[in-house]
């Protein structure tokens with residue numbers, strides 16, 4: 635079976651303990667996915683082009699991991715037991731739904747958009763276990779093995795979890811209807827990444843004219859909280875980019891600014907790599 639992710643690695647000689655991951659830029663739906671929700675609506679959760687925008691990470695010594703499957707199938711940025719029992723055809727003791735499941739967007743989405751249910755029929759435990767085993771776990775294994783190896787080799791590792799956000803939240807978001815800034819950095823309120831590192835990332839964006847906000851409304855999801863451990867020199871932070879900066883949000887196509895924005899991201903990546911390189 636083909637691996638459900640792509641992992642791009644730098645050359646041996648310029649390898650840095652720096653890892654970027656994009657869990658939501660995949661748009662493949664495995665054949666066991668049965669939903670009547672049209673693709674145009676399933677795309678709402680797609681972090682389109684994020685894997686492409688961060689591509690230069692590899693040139694400066696970083697790794698870049700991105701999922702090939704859609705987060706509407708299973709979401710790597712959730713705890714593996716963040717499952718809404720209402721999705722299931724029978725009780726399952728494994729379910730530990732969190733605030734994400736309550737909003738319809740747990741490990742397995744219950745709603746594609748507000749009031750748009752993903753499934754007509756309940757799912758079986760076996761169907762969900764299949765998604766975990768063949769998609770969720772391989773993604774996490776690739777990420778954790780990459781982070782562990784770099785941490786072992788360098789004594790520290792810096793991880794950036796890359797996302798995009800709609801320019802305005804909808805009814806499933808905690809900031810329904812509010813216009814969002816250009817960039818939101820999430821470090822779990824200072825607990826997942828060192829302050830100096832987060833400042834470097836903030837400066838990299840703000841000096842290029844972007845308005846940057848920290849932790850509001852996104853303080854980082856499961857990936858950042860799960861992999862960040864400052865005491866052990868494992869730094870993990872999330873970057874949310876406003877989609878209006880580089881794409882037509884309705885058509886899901888690059889806009890006229892795409893090329894310019896991608897060049898800015900390449901410069902941001904360089905600043906981040908310079909910081910990591912000076913600290914190993």
Ligand SMILES: [Zn+2]
Pocket residue numbers: 657658681796797798
């Ligand atoms: Zn995302």
